[in-house]
Amino acid sequence: MIDYSKVLSGTVVDTPKSGIRKFFDLMNTMQDVVGLTVGEPDFQTPWHIREAGIESLERGKTYYTANAGLSALREEINTYLTRKFNISYDPAKEIIVTVGGSEAIDIAFRAVIEAGDEVIVPTPSFVCYAPLVRMAGGVPVILETKFEDRFKIDPEALKAAITPRTKMLVLPYPNNPTGAIMTREELSEIAKILENTNILVLSDEIYAEMTYTGTHCSIASLEGMWERTIVASGFSKAYAMTGWRLGYLCAPAPLCEQMLKIHQYGIMSSPTTSQFAAIEALKNGDTDIQMMVEEYNRRRRYIYNGLRSIGIEAFEPEGAFYIFPKIGVYGMSGEEFCNRLLYEYKCAIVPGNAFGQGGDGFARISYAYSIKHITQALERIEAFVKTL
Amino acid sequence: MKTQLLKLLEHNATLTPEQLAVALDVDADSVRAAIAELEQSGTILGYKTIIDWEKTDREAVSAMIDVKLTPQRDRGFDRVAERIYNYPEVKSVYLMSGGYDLSVLIEGKTMKEVAFFVSQKLATIDGVISTATHFVLHKYKDTGVLYDAPEIDERGTFS
Numbered sequence: 146m147i148d149y150s151k152v153l154s155g156t157v158v159d160t161p162k163s164g165i166r167k168f169f170d171l172m173n174t175m176q177d178v179v180g181l182t183v184g185e186p187d188f189q190t191p192w193h194i195r196e197a198g199i200e201s202l203e204r205g206k207t208y209y210t211a212n213a214g215l216s217a218l219r220e221e222i223n224t225y226l227t228r229k230f231n232i233s234y235d236p237a238k239e240i241i242v243t244v245g246g247s248e249a250i251d252i253a254f255r256a257v258i259e260a261g262d263e264v265i266v267p268t269p270s271f272v273c274y275a276p277l278v279r280m281a282g283g284v285p286v287i288l289e290t291k292f293e294d295r296f297k298i299d300p301e302a303l304k305a306a307i308t309p310r311t312k313m314l315v316l317p318y319p320n321n322p323t324g325a326i327m328t329r330e331e332l333s334e335i336a337k338i339l340e341n342t343n344i345l346v347l348s349d350e351i352y353a354e355m356t357y358t359g360t361h362c363s364i365a366s367l368e369g370m371w372e373r374t375i376v377a378s379g380f381s382k383a384y385a386m387t388g389w390r391l392g393y394l395c396a397p398a399p400l401c402e403q404m405l406k407i408h409q410y411g412i413m414s415s416p417t418t419s420q421f422a423a424i425e426a427l428k429n430g431d432t433d434i435q436m437m438v439e440e441y442n443r444r445r446r447y448i449y450n451g452l453r454s455i456g457i458e459a460f461e462p463e464g465a466f467y468i469f470p471k472i473g474v475y476g477m478s479g480e481e482f483c484n485r486l487l488y489e490y491k492c493a494i495v496p497g498n499a500f501g502q503g504g505d506g507f508a509r510i511s512y513a514y515s516i517k518h519i520t521q522a523l524e525r526i527e528a529f530v531k532t533l
Numbered sequence: 534m535k536t537q538l539l540k541l542l543e544h545n546a547t548l549t550p551e552q553l554a555v556a557l558d559v560d561a562d563s564v565r566a567a568i569a570e571l572e573q574s575g576t577i578l579g580y581k582t583i584i585d586w587e588k589t590d591r592e593a594v595s596a597m598i599d600v601k602l603t604p605q606r607d608r609g610f611d612r613v614a615e616r617i618y619n620y621p622e623v624k625s626v627y628l629m630s631g632g633y634d635l636s637v638l639i640e641g642k643t644m645k646e647v648a649f650f651v652s653q654k655l656a657t658i659d660g661v662i663s664t665a666t667h668f669v670l671h672k673y674k675d676t677g678v679l680y681d682a683p684e685i686d687e688r689g690t691f692s
């Protein structure tokens with residue numbers, strides 16, 4: 146009989162399952178749960194974008210595209226980034242269309258990490274960074290961000306985390322799960338630390354459009370940073386296109402050339418139908434984004450006020466569609482709080498420790514839900530908190 | 534703020550001033566004042582509930598009727614339109630461009646009742662030249678709301 150423990154990669158076997166998954170599995174065993182757990186838009190992809198996908202199928206566009214993606218799409222990505230964030234890339238050499246922001250992040254790590262290389266991963270953050278670094282043979286160095294700093298990177302802490310083996314800093318803003326953003330001024334502090342080093346930045350800007358207190362600033366737009374930054378982004382959040390699995394990477398040509406090899410051998414090319422839809426999204430999707438962002442913004446204020454009036458402490462989130470309240474003040478761990486809220490009041494929110502170090506004592510609440518649904522959930526949270 | 538407020542209410546009239554206030558980032562009293570003003574000026578005309586009557590055992594049919602008119606001196610179509618819209622069976626009346634003049638939406642209990650209304654009341658009004666009645670067989674979407682697709686959250690929990 147085959148002994149699977151002998152054939153599987155130890156690195157993969159030792160990688161823990163995503164902490165969110167554990168909680169979701171629990172939640173799915175129960176009925177009538179009002180959850181604020183989901184990390185994707187509740188909107189469907191705007192119809193004109195879906196139609197562009199359908200039309201491409203009707204016209205028989207069912208073949209592979211160029212490895213890096215349709216050139217028309219890469220042109221549009223560049224136009225969009227220039228227009229919105231004042232960063233530009235050569236569509237021929239500096240943009241790769243990927244299978245979601247997820248693949249973009251993965252191949253960025255794989256192209257630069259050699260065994261033992263360190264990647265600084267601020268937490269709490271999206272669950273994929275540290276496991277992907279490890280699977281690429283690297284060592285994630287956790288940089289815990291703090292409630293007191295509104296979950297932004299503290300420049301001093303960053304300096305302390307840098308070693309001669311540091312290859313890369315992950316910059317996950319606007320942040321899932323905290324809702325934190327980093328402003329131009331705050332980013333320049335980071336830039337100053339990195340400017341004379343060989344350290345790259347992987348800037349995950351997938352929530353860039355969901356910035357409510359001003360406009361998003363990409364670190365690549367700062368003096369001296371373009372040459373050392375890989376921007377990973379995608380269509381999932383801004384255009385409510387999670388299921389289309391489409392994202393992109395932008396980086397200087399010498400980096401892209403290598404990342405493209407991984408994409409070429411591992412993926413070939415991103416889904417063609419999705420690429421046609423994405424062209425339409427970038428060309429004519431501004432009003433959709435505006436509509437959705439206005440709606441998220443209303444919910445953001447609604448939930449922030451709602452939690453505060455229940456007496457739960459949270460800082461006002463400025464980006465993405467999550468709020469990260471402090472729930473570790475009721476004499477139990479965050480996980481226990483979430484479990485009891487789920488079992489006793491049938492309301493699901495995700496324990497903050499699922500998002501890494503520094504998340505314990507907090508919970509991620511997603512507001513990608515209707516106001517009505519949020520109201521229901523808040524009522525249950527209030528009922529629970531009153532008993533404590 | 535007013536346009537935003539109207540958009541929110543158009544979508545969901547059950548939001549309380551407190552909820553609206555948070556959504557609009559103003560205080561609840563300003564929302565109350567704005568609503569009062571909009572009601573007074575006739576910008577907000579009412580609040581209703583969207584009901585799919587097919588899901589109940591109440592009998593109801595509706596019909597769209599194209600009505601051709603002869604314009605009257607001085608008052609154009611207004612006078613006739615008024616005579617039509619005063620009937621409680623008439624739910625909407627629109628003045629149209631194109632092949633006919635008024636589009637009239639009528640609701641009744643049965644087709645017979647609607648047909649009777651059209652032939653006996655509508656067609657006999659002075660100034661009405663002709664009517665063409667189209668019964669509604671099924672509503673797919675009304676005032677922006679889908680009838681057959683109840684909102685189910687199909688999102689799994691993956692990320």
Ligand SMILES: Cc1ncc(COP(=O)(O)O)c(C=O)c1O
Binds near residue numbers: 246321
């Ligand atoms: C911060 C962050 N980055 C990247 C992703 C990946 O998104 P996708 O692969 O759908 O583009 C997510 C999804 O939840 C995310 O929250």
